[in-house]
Amino acid sequence: MKNKKIELLLYKSFDSELSKEESESLNKELESSDELRELYSQTSRIRELAADSASYGINPFFEEIVLKKINEASTKNSSIPGMSEQLVHSFAKVAFTATIVLVLLVFYNLNKGNNLSIENALGKSKSPIEVAFDPTFNLIWTQI
């Protein structure tokens, strides 16, 4: 097409309203130019075919698949706890285990010491710290 401006005007006429001047100028060219008339008819044909070319097959269970995917994703997300949640969860386990160990130790101490005092339950020794660290201390002390 030699006249690019008229060609653009022709395309524009399909998608937008032309001004009076533009319309007159296009009609004048259409009357005189075989090439422009051919372009007009080809463009019209292309547009018709394009409008009719939409061919697609939608899965009959489209909505169900979408909802299933959404639900799967939300289940997956809810099953992955955040770090704080994980810490709280872990702390509860650690605290519970520590309590059981403490109770067992208290019973062990009470049983071994044959005495129901709190010191005995908590494993507190009546001996001074020196005796605890050096078993020979008492021996030496009594000898002196």
Added chain:
Amino acid sequence: MISIPGVKEITDSELIEKAKNGDQSAFAEIVRRYKKKVSSTIYGMLGKCDEAQDIGQEVFIRFYNALNNFRGDSSLSTYLIRIAINLSLNEIRRRKIKRFLSFDKILEDGIEFADTSIRDDSDEKEIVHKSIAKLSPKYRSVLVLRLIDGYSTEETAKILNLPSGTVLSRLARAQSNLRIYLKEYLF
């Protein structure tokens, strides 16, 4: 859309509100209403391919995840088609990279020669569809929205976030390229 006489049809915004409150049947109704439009846009952009269905579903999943951010500034249709166009463009980009890596890429002044071969026994509709798939994405998107999906020039401009003048010039270029390509087969 089926409308029963005497029964008030639920509007898109009512459905969105219900979906925001966790009503999945309301969301399913949104999908039912717009699946055809969304699929039409994706098939127009990508042509017949295995990924089209998945991308169609992805459009609605993305919308569901962004439900609380949807303020209704644009219509639901515009919003969904915009997601569909963006995801289609992502897919085209992904294919381009794939093609580039397989050393099979040819681009030429607005026309992208993809591997959409036209056989001798192809019908006119198929030829046009495959030719549209050979246009570069920026021309393809305006052509699909305007000619296949039937949006007005203004609506197309709104969906693509472009000035109307740009849409018109891209449409002209797209049709011109399409005519060059189809000359061999149709005219």
